[in-house]
Amino acid sequence: MLFRPEVERVVQRGEIHFDQKIYFHLDLADFSGKKVRVSYDIHNPESVIVKMPNGTIICEALLDGNKVAYFPESVRESGQRKSLEAKIRRKQDSIEILKAQDRKVYTIEHALNLVLCRQLGQ
Numbered sequence: 406m407l408f409r410p411e412v413e414r415v416v417q418r419g420e421i422h423f424d425q426k427i428y429f430h431l432d433l434a435d436f437s438g439k440k441v442r443v444s445y446d447i448h449n450p451e452s453v454i455v456k457m458p459n460g461t462i463i464c465e466a467l468l469d470g471n472k473v474a475y476f477p478e479s480v481r482e483s484g485q486r487k488s489l490e491a492k493i494r495r496k497q498d499s500i501e502i503l504k505a506q507d508r509k510v511y512t513i514e515h516a517l518n519l520v521l522c523r524q525l526g527q
Contacts, residue, residue, distance in 0.1 A: 409444040409454070417439055421455065421466055428453050429470035432463055 414421050421427070423443055433441075433455060441463065444454040455463045474481065489521040 409446055410443045411442050411456075413440055414443050415439065418454075420471070422454065423453065424450070426450060426468055427471075428455075428466035428468055430464040430466040432457065433466060436463065 412423065412425055413515075415438040416433050416439055418479070419431060420429050420436055421433065421441070421443055423445065428443075438460060442456040442458060444456065448455075450468055451465050452465050455466050457463060476484075
C-alpha cells in the first residue's frame with residue numbers, strides 16, 4: 406500500500422468526523438470515545454482506513470456509510486419521472502398554443518351582406 410497521510414480522531418458512535426465529512430463502520434461502535442488513527446487517500450474521499458494507535462487495522466470506514474434515503478429510491482425516481490412528464494406536458498401545451506396563434510385565419514367579411522341581399526331579393 407502506498408503512503409497515506411494519517412490523522413488522529415475520536416470515534417463517536419461508530420462515526421469518524423474528518424475533513425467536514427462523516428465516515429462510518431459498524432466495527433467502530435466498540436471504539437466509541439477512543440482515539441484512532443485515520444489513513445486517507447488524498448485522491449479518493451470514498452473511504453478511510455481506521456487503525457488502532459498501535460497500527461492494527463480496525464476497518465475501512467465508508468463516506469456516509471450509515472446514511473439511508475428518506476424515501477425508497479423507487480418512490481423518489483417515480484416522483485422525478487412524474488414531475489418530468491408534467492413539465493413536458495406543460496411545454497407541449499405551450500407549443501400548441503403558439504402554433505395556433507401562428508395559423509392564419511381567413512374571414513369572409515361580406516358573407517352576412519350577401520345573405521341579406523339574397524333575402525331581400527327573394
